[in-house]
Amino acid sequence: MGVIAPVKPTGGAIGIATVVAFAGAAACTQFLSLNMPFGGKLPDTVTNPEWAKATAEKMKSWEREGAGPITLNPIKGGK
Numbered sequence: 482m483g484v485i486a487p488v489k490p491t492g493g494a495i496g497i498a499t500v501v502a503f504a505g506a507a508a509c510t511q512f513l514s515l516n517m518p519f520g521g522k523l524p525d526t527v528t529n530p531e532w533a534k535a536t537a538e539k540m541k542s543w544e545r546e547g548a549g550p551i552t553l554n555p556i557k558g559g560k
Contacts, residue, residue, distance in 0.1 A: 488494050512518070526532050
């Protein structure tokens with residue numbers, strides 16, 4: 482077997498390695514989420530558009546909790 486020469490960690494080599502790592506992670510994520518190799522199915526909260534609509538309405542109907550408006554320049558004073 483031959484010996485592989487080490488690669489110097491230059492900016493280009495680091496950039497290429499980063500892109501390859503992200504591409505591999507994206508490929509694995511797509512395979513696992515689309516093919517469901519370990520079985521199971523997507524929950525209704527993902528596949529049912531009515532559920533998403535009801536959740537959005539619920540979030541809009543909740544009262545806002547918190548302090549009054551933020552003063553951008555507290556030295557100058559409020560309004």
